[in-house]
Every structure is written in structure tokens, then in C-alpha cells.
Amino acid sequence: MPELPEVETTRRGIAPYLEGREIHEVIVRNRRLRLPVPEGLENALIGSRIGTLSRRAKYLILPIESPTDSAVTDGAPVGDALHDEEAAGPALLWHLGMSGSLRIARLGDPPKKHDHVDLVMEDGAILRYHDPRRFGFLDWLQGDVASDRRFVRLGPEPLSPAFDDERLFQCSRKRRLAVKPFLMDNAVVVGVGNIYAAEALFLAGIDPRRAAGQISRERYVRLTAAIREVLSSAITQGGTTLRDFVSGTGEPGYFAQRLNVYGRDGEPCRRCGRELRLVTLGQRASVFCPNCQT
Ligand SMILES: [Zn+2]
Known part of the structure; x- marks a missing residue:
């Protein structure tokens, strides 16, 4: 099972191929992961840009900068004192579950069995999700990541100064x-x-x-x-x-x-x-x- 070091290594491994890149295509071959892949995710992601990847516990967080973000606000309250700009949604939350893995493929690399999701970047790099047991999931976060119910009760990161x-x-x-x-x-x-x-x-x-x-x-x-x-x-x-x-x-x-x-x-x-x-x-x-x- 991927534990924190594997998730962190994954983040470091995939970040250079994703950060600042535009998503050109989203291919979902199987929506039935631990949580179903959200309907409409493809449309929400295509044309958006990926921000700086982060990790909280065993969750990978991919901030999504929609091309319309600057022009349109959805009426969500922003600007409270605790609001962390980096953590402000929307974002893609990715959990690898028991057997999930993310890697970078190239255009033309044929998907294998259990390769359930591809995010195709503007330069042809593909973020490819593989998960034989399908206990992992990806979820779409609209609001502030830090206030998501999955994060509010979490203790400190073991490698941060908050843990002593x-x-x-x-x-x-x-x-x-x-x-x-x-x-x-x-x-x-x-x-x-x-x-x-x-x-x-x-x-x-x-x-x-x-x-x-x-x-x-x-x-x-x-x-x-x-x-x-x-x-x-x-x-x-x-x-x-x-x-x-x-x-x-x-x-x-x-x-x-x-x-x-x-x-x-x-x-x-x-x-x-x-x-x-x-x-x-x-x-x-x-x-x-x-x-x-x-
Ligand atoms: Zn001993």
C-alpha cells in the first residue's frame, strides 16, 4: 500500500510534468473507483492549467486554474482571515488507495489493464492512473482545500515543524x-x-x-x-x-x-x-x- 513516502515521491516525480501545463484531454476508462469519478470532470478540466502540487497526509492535491477563474466568481465566500491562497480551490484531490499509482506516459504509449484515468497535457505528457484494486479515487474540490471535511481533523505533517x-x-x-x-x-x-x-x-x-x-x-x-x-x-x-x-x-x-x-x-x-x-x-x-x- 502506498504510504506517505510513496505519495510524496509520486508528487515529486510527476510535478515537473504537470505544473503550469494546460490539460488538453481527459480520458476516463473506468469511473468506478472507490468514489465514482465525478460526472463532468472532463469538461471541468479541459483547458485548465495545473498549479503547484501539494500533499496532505496521503492525499495529492492538484490545484486547477480554470481559464475563466479570473473573470467569474461562483459566489463562494473568500478572503477570510485563515484563507490560504495556495489552498484555495478548485483542486483535484487524488488518493492512491491500496494499490494505486500515478506515472507519466507519453502520447502513443498504449494503456494497460487497470489504467483507469489519463490527463493529457498540452505537450503530450500524460498523467496516467493505474489501480488494480480500485480503492483509490479522485475527487473535485470546489472550495478551500484546508476546510474540506477530510482535512479538518488531521494532525500535523510528520516532517513539518508543527510535529514535535x-x-x-x-x-x-x-x-x-x-x-x-x-x-x-x-x-x-x-x-x-x-x-x-x-x-x-x-x-x-x-x-x-x-x-x-x-x-x-x-x-x-x-x-x-x-x-x-x-x-x-x-x-x-x-x-x-x-x-x-x-x-x-x-x-x-x-x-x-x-x-x-x-x-x-x-x-x-x-x-x-x-x-x-x-x-x-x-x-x-x-x-x-x-x-x-x-
Ligand atoms: Zn534486538
Whole structure:
């Protein structure tokens, strides 16, 4: 499943081919994604220009600058104090779901099975959406992105200054929930999925079963740094696969990473050599080292 680093790598990979470009054609081969592709999306997009791509949690945001934007207002209230110009709609919101991927194809590259949506740019670059399981979706946002119901309750981005050990520590007080599902709660911090929660807890030496509220301030300092480290290093590794986003063949690289614990149940700990153990926390498999993580 694409997690935050894959979504961020996707953003960086596709942005140079889209930003400032006009959309010439929209091809929807299958509207039945997790949310149906909005009717009329084709007409709304053709002739529009794509603004600066951003990401919030695992959502990709493609601002759409309609050619009529400057001349026509739709009567929506704008200009409130919190209004972020960059986040002002309309925008295309794209979520990759369980198995979705976006890459750049060229005119003449034949679509493959499960290539459901193409946005064809003025210069012939094609943003092509591939999703075998169709749990991903794209949605059309009219208003301010930040006030969309999907975003209002989200915690801070883990790689932004808004995420720090003090905040994490304060959020955890009186929480009996095990620390691993606590980290995976989007209201606490966004984008720390199963893989990266397990890896960060290993780096910080914290047992994933421990109650979030019972962990010391000092250990949250280490944990915060570990979360940043695992996500940043995954994004850096992803950067080396960026060329995969423009190849005419194959899938974009959801890069194979060197993981310490995730998926390594029963194998030896890379640090101490003891056998890694599997537990289920919040209905998710969690592998950890009972010796290194206390
Ligand atoms: Zn160990």
C-alpha cells in the first residue's frame, strides 16, 4: 500500500510534468473507483492549467486554474482571515488507495489493464492512473482545500515543524492505547502507517505494546526523531527511483527498502540477533524485538 513516502515521491516525480501545463484531454476508462469519478470532470478540466502540487497526509492535491477563474466568481465566500491562497480551490484531490499509482506516459504509449484515468497535457505528457484494486479515487474540490471535511481533523505533517516531541508527548497523556496504534491515529500525526510506525518504534527502542500514556517525555524525544528519520530516509530512497515515473513501461517504483522489523517475523534482530516477535495491535500485525524494545 502506498504510504506517505510513496505519495510524496509520486508528487515529486510527476510535478515537473504537470505544473503550469494546460490539460488538453481527459480520458476516463473506468469511473468506478472507490468514489465514482465525478460526472463532468472532463469538461471541468479541459483547458485548465495545473498549479503547484501539494500533499496532505496521503492525499495529492492538484490545484486547477480554470481559464475563466479570473473573470467569474461562483459566489463562494473568500478572503477570510485563515484563507490560504495556495489552498484555495478548485483542486483535484487524488488518493492512491491500496494499490494505486500515478506515472507519466507519453502520447502513443498504449494503456494497460487497470489504467483507469489519463490527463493529457498540452505537450503530450500524460498523467496516467493505474489501480488494480480500485480503492483509490479522485475527487473535485470546489472550495478551500484546508476546510474540506477530510482535512479538518488531521494532525500535523510528520516532517513539518508543527510535529514535535512536546506535542506528541502532550497528546499521549492519559492514553491507554498501545503506542503503535496511537502513532497510526491521523488525529495525532498523519501518514505514519503500519510499516513506519513499526520501524520508528524499533529505532527508538520502544515496545509497541506499551501504553502511549506510560511513555516518558525523554522517550518521546527519541521517538519523534525516529519517525522523522524513517520517513525522510524512505523519501530519499524513493528519490532514486524517480526516473521510473516517466518510463513507458512497468510500474513506478514503490521502492524496496531495507526494513528492520516490518515483515520480518521470526527472523533475527539486526541489532541483537534475537528472534523478532509478532503481536497484533489495533488489528494490525506488529513485529518487534523483545530484547531491544522495552
Ligand atoms: Zn534486538
